[in-house]
Amino acid sequence: MMWWGSDTNGWRRRMTAEWVPTSHGEPISVREFDALPVDTSHRYEIENGLLLVNARPAPKHSRALSRTVEQLNAQLPEGWEAFAEVEAEFSGRSPRRVPDIVVIPVEAAEQTRIRSDQIALAIEVATSGQSAVRDYIVKSREYAANNIACYWVIDLLDVDGDEVGLTIYTLEEPGKYTYGPRLSGTVVVSEPFPLKLDLNAIVGQRSVRR
Template sequence: MLRVSPLTEPIGACPMSTALAREGHPISIEEFDGLADDSSHRLEIEDGRLLVMNRPAGPHIAAAQRLVSYLNDQLPDELEAMMEFQAELAGPSPRRIPDLVVCMTEARDQVRVRADQVLLAVEIVSPGESAARDYIKKPAEYAANGIPNTWVIDIQENPLSLTVYTLDDTGQYHFSSPITGSYTGSIGSHEVTIDLDALTGPRRRRN
């Protein structure tokens, strides 16, 4: 866990180094957006405090990359799946980085994607990270921001499982029992099919 000095650099100067940021320290949106890029950590705001996490590695990256590829092969041109695109949310956790989002293709030129542009947010649960954050906290935040669907893919399970969260008319998510094998569902009005077992393990050729 990162243990460094508190934030001290004034806003509006040069980009703030993450060496000046401390895990769990209160941070404003302006301070967060002034942080320098950190290639070794994923930075988010959670409940008004800086959250510092190790960047994904190994099977986590493979699963995200394969899912992006499978989705983009099936989505229409106006939609695109993208990895680690920072999301701008309302509420106490205004900066999140889902493992993957599906949004309008035009959003890829933005610094971050707005919640109202996101059709699907995906979180991948892997060893060493908080499963409660992925299964409970983040879906609650995404529902509060009107994101129509969230998928939670658990690569710790054998076989790998998918839980699908769908927004209802009351602004709450309903979620499925864990799905294994294959999943067919809609993103917006577009149907996609995912072979969940192909997201990890040896790479398979597709016909």
């Protein structure tokens, strides 16, 4: 893995192809995956045709998800809603994914799983080097291949004391993302909707109002 600075907002994260992680599970079909018993203690996905099993998020990760969802839902236009950890149906070698956060039409929440073409925004939260590699490289390729227009990676890696960071990927042409510099602080965007995200507010202990 390589790190170097390349813009005035700090550093931009780059990773070499050698660091692409591989799944360690057994090959599994979509039919077999969908027939698995419910297990709320782990998160199951199909990655590159293999069963990927991860532990449930740690409190730091869960806090970032819930606070990000809260900020988004306070601003999204009518008919759209942000959800955490919803199973999604993709095309390709990873047909079952569970993005950390998705913004989808409210009616899609009634489905057993959402489709990639219903996702206006997908967000992953990286809290470790391994998850960062998967989010920045593997999932960015998959999400682009499924034509998800907007993809964000929020990182909580705390590299050299840096603040929480956000990298925004935009689908400039079918199947291919471009991405900008790592952002920090309060970020204002126009796509997929006009939104403002206070990155520093998604970490740290909850303040108690008296």
